[in-house]
Amino acid sequence: MSTSSRRRLDADPPLLFPDYRATRTRAPKLPLVPFEHTLSELTGPVYGHERIGQGDHDLTQQFEGEPLGERIVLHGRVVDDDGRPVPDTLVELWQANSAGRYRHVVDRHPAPLDPNFAGAGRAVTDSDGRYRFITIKPGAYPWRNHDNAWRAAHIHLSLFGLAFTQRLVTQMYFPGDPLFFQDPIFNSVPDRDARELMIARFDLEQTVPEWALAYEFDIVLRGRDATPFEE
């Protein structure tokens, strides 16, 4: 994996997108200064496989009881621009619970926390670049960016490559969400086709009868169909 110029950077959202209010103060005002990476940054181990627990990909089994909400399977492949699988990639996920609440101190949304849902999981892609999570469909949540602002339901995803410096972060959305039009984070990705690449596909084939719906979300690291990533 590489975050270098081989990625189609025009698909990614700009650092300053005034409708997304926090970027007005957060975006750097001066040109970025590139730093050479040190050898240990590039060659040091990212993580040990032994630290990925067997149940880390299943967010419905991390506590004694099951979390409330709509159980879903989220799966897909991490691929290169030619569709080549990217194996052994750490995929981390974090999200709000079904009521739209994060288990995080700064989340003040007056929606209930779920004692059986932490909202974080991780998986490693297999030799075919595949990952699979079992989780709960997150709820929309308000976020005070503008009057009556709501985030479209989304799941945050992070990918690590072969070194800590190779990290990509994106958000996955659900098809047909009525909140897309007023969500400036979704719309900060300038290109309409690129925005579509952040929307998972409902996958009837991978649904589990009597148990869970499924969504497929392929993550493309570069090229024409590259998934938009946060810089």
Ligand SMILES: [Fe+2]
């Ligand atoms: Fe979020």
